[in-house]
Amino acid sequence: MYLLITIITKLTYQIIKIFRLGAGYTWPGHLALKLDKNILSNKKLYPSKGFVFISGTNGKTTTSKLISLILEKKGLKVVTNKSGANLLNGVASELILNTTLSGKATSDIGVFEVDEKVLPKLLEIISPRTLVLLNLSRDQLDRYGEIDIIVGAWESAISKLDKPTHLIFDSSQKIFESIPGLFKGGSTGFVVSKDLTEVVSLFGGHNSKNVSAALEVVADFGIDSQEALNILKDFKPAYGRGEIIEYRDTSFQIFLAKNPASINNNLKLLLSNKVSTKNILFVLNDGTPDGRDVSWIYDVNPHLLKEACEGKAIFVSGRRCFDMAVRLMYAGVDVEKENIFEDLNRAIQKVSERDEVLVFPNYSAMLEVRKILTGRKIL
Amino acid sequence: MKLTIGYFYKDLLNLYGDNGNVEILLYRAKKRGFDTELVNISIDTKITTELVKNINMVFMGGGPDSSQKAIYQDLLDDKKDFLKGYIDKGGVGLYVCGSYQLLGKYYKAADGSYLKGLSIFDLYTQHFGNQKKRCIGNTVAKLLINDSLLERTPSTIVGFENHGGRTFLGKEANPFAKIIKGHGNNSQDGTEGVYYKNSIGTYFHGPVLARNPHLADYLIAKSLKLDTIKPLDDSLAYSAHTASLKLKR
Numbered sequence: 001m002y003l004l005i006t007i008i009t010k011l012t013y014q015i016i017k018i019f020r021l022g023a024g025y026t027w028p029g030h031l032a033l034k035l036d037k038n039i040l041s042n043k044k045l046y047p048s049k050g051f052v053f054i055s056g057t058n059g060k061t062t063t064s065k066l067i068s069l070i071l072e073k074k075g076l077k078v079v080t081n082k083s084g085a086n087l088l089n090g091v092a093s094e095l096i097l098n099t100t101l102s103g104k105a106t107s108d109i110g111v112f113e114v115d116e117k118v119l120p121k122l123l124e125i126i127s128p129r130t131l132v133l134l135n136l137s138r139d140q141l142d143r144y145g146e147i148d149i150i151v152g153a154w155e156s157a158i159s160k161l162d163k164p165t166h167l168i169f170d171s172s173q174k175i176f177e178s179i180p181g182l183f184k185g186g187s188t189g190f191v192v193s194k195d196l197t198e199v200v201s202l203f204g205g206h207n208s209k210n211v212s213a214a215l216e217v218v219a220d221f222g223i224d225s226q227e228a229l230n231i232l233k234d235f236k237p238a239y240g241r242g243e244i245i246e247y248r249d250t251s252f253q254i255f256l257a258k259n260p261a262s263i264n265n266n267l268k269l270l271l272s273n274k275v276s277t278k279n280i281l282f283v284l285n286d287g288t289p290d291g292r293d294v295s296w297i298y299d300v301n302p303h304l305l306k307e308a309c310e311g312k313a314i315f316v317s318g319r320r321c322f323d324m325a326v327r328l329m330y331a332g333v334d335v336e337k338e339n340i341f342e343d344l345n346r347a348i349q350k351v352s353e354r355d356e357v358l359v360f361p362n363y364s365a366m367l368e369v370r371k372i373l374t375g376r377k378i379l
Numbered sequence: 380m381k382l383t384i385g386y387f388y389k390d391l392l393n394l395y396g397d398n399g400n401v402e403i404l405l406y407r408a409k410k411r412g413f414d415t416e417l418v419n420i421s422i423d424t425k426i427t428t429e430l431v432k433n434i435n436m437v438f439m440g441g442g443p444d445s446s447q448k449a450i451y452q453d454l455l456d457d458k459k460d461f462l463k464g465y466i467d468k469g470g471v472g473l474y475v476c477g478s479y480q481l482l483g484k485y486y487k488a489a490d491g492s493y494l495k496g497l498s499i500f501d502l503y504t505q506h507f508g509n510q511k512k513r514c515i516g517n518t519v520a521k522l523l524i525n526d527s528l529l530e531r532t533p534s535t536i537v538g539f540e541n542h543g544g545r546t547f548l549g550k551e552a553n554p555f556a557k558i559i560k561g562h563g564n565n566s567q568d569g570t571e572g573v574y575y576k577n578s579i580g581t582y583f584h585g586p587v588l589a590r591n592p593h594l595a596d597y598l599i600a601k602s603l604k605l606d607t608i609k610p611l612d613d614s615l616a617y618s619a620h621t622a623s624l625k626l627k628r
Binding site for chain 1: 393395396397398399402403406443444445516517539541584585586589590614615616618619622626
């Protein structure tokens with residue numbers, strides 16, 4: 001049965017690819033879990049050196065990418081959910097797709113970003129060699145209930161973990177205070193070493209935490225920080241994390257702005273002049289992956305918003321474009337009515353009359369923007 | 380003329396962008412040329428006559444369970460007398476989610492524990508445990524406030540709700556709105572929030588005043604004892620309001 005499921009999963013992936021139905025990183029795993037809900041317990045799927053899991057509100061994708069790059073450069077075969085499909089189905093897809101015909105894992109190590117809500121469930125099935133906890137802040141609360149509930153679920157899952165797991169967490173996060181005490185094994189609170197980001201082509205001070213976490217993880221593989229930082233010189237930002245896409249002679253630089261912390265960080269980046277622009281496009285959606293409640297836009301610092309938007313042409317789109325425009329208005333940012341577009345395609349055509357634009361989309365909006373700009377889906 | 384907002388526990392009760400309500404009230408008052416003042420009141424701010432003498436609007440939001448526990452004793456020991464006196468005398472205020480619950484008679488938690496409220500509003504709240512679904516989603520309701528200030532404005536209010544507790548109004552309490560879409564107080568009787576003298580308690584956030592400018596102006600006018608208030612250009616906010624009427628629950 002196991003072998004049959006792996007074959008069906010791989011075929012599903014091929015069909016999705018051939019018919020261009022998406023990137024195919026969620027459906028194959030979804031199907032596999034439907035056929036056998038315990039498929040993730042099958043140790044045949046496990047990479048020989050085990051798993052690194054990364055969870056938290058912000059920085060999961062970037063941190064996973066950093067760790068994967070370093071380990072790959074050191075010759076390890078890494079399986080990772082680089083598309084950001086971070087629910088059980090995404091993990092299952094990647095694991096199954098990276099097996100031989102006989103269903104045996106071909107990779108050395110699994111580096112997976114894991115959705116905050118899903119983490120406790122996954123830890124019940126798989127004990128990773130390393131667990132990285134980055135941070136927790138308000139994000140998608142309508143989906144998750146309150147932060148306290150997530151912390152409670154994490155604490156309970158972590159207290160049940162096996163000893164061999166190395167727990168790495170941001171020791172500056174007050175919310176993690178009780179976690180080392182609950183855990184039976186070893187834990188390391190990471191601290192940010194100075195000027196890390198000078199070495200790597202990453203944007204923004206907030207990324208130094210992601211780099212610090214990655215350095216702690218790879219240290220367990222005998223890779224010292226100097227060597228790791230050298231490798232990271234080749235790092236390219238993950239999808240929507242400062243990447244630049246050229247479209248009709250316009251340069252679109254995309255900064256995922258999915259919650260107050262990430263948008264505030266990006267606004268600071270803009271004010272620090274590390275990034276400059278004359279045009280800003282905000283895209284706000286309320287799909288399930290974004291959180292259907294958009295009230296978090298009022299937790300964005302209004303002074304940062306006003307200062308960062310000063311003297312720039314502001315465009316707004318997305319399914320909740322009017323909510324975003326109203327939020328900007330109350331922060332003191334003028335938005336011309338003709339620059340508000342319910343239809344994202346029209347917004348992109350309009351801003352592509354300019355030389356460059358900086359885009360602040362939330363999650364599903366980022367996927368839609370990339371799809372229009374590149375003509376491809378990533379999820 | 381001056382709008383002086385007493386903002387309670389900004390640092391602890393701000394779960395769903397509630398601080399946006401205060402930002403919106405200040406913005407709209409300033410746009411009309413009124414003076415404004417913000418008085419932040421939290422655990423380390425003790426109530427004195429001097430501190431509260433000019434307050435003509437009170438705002439208090441909601442928080443996670445941990446924050447509500449953190450403020451609870453201080454609310455009872457230091458803030459209760461002022462709030463009760465202020466509200467009973469017709470002081471204008473807006474209380475969202477957690478603070479709306481705390482101003483009622485009691486909150487019965489899922490584990491059966493019992494938290495006494497300020498008993499200003501005639502209502503109680505019960506949490507039936509995590510097996511019973513939270514009340515989450517987009518909401519639309521019909522305003523039940525009968526006031527000439529609201530005669531020419533939309534009769535609806537829109538928002539987003541996210542609460543585990545169910546609130547039940549007593550005989551003395553009037554709902555602030557009637558649910559058209561969503562759960563409201565308890566997903567049973569169609570009521571939403573409470574309207575008592577000049578105070579409004581509600582589960583609607585989003586924050587509630589962002590897409591309901593008429594409600595914001597109603598509060599400002601009441602605070603300043605105005606019969607009419609000069610309209611602002613609210614085409615954007617009403618576009619958001621109209622779009623929200625069609626959102627899926």
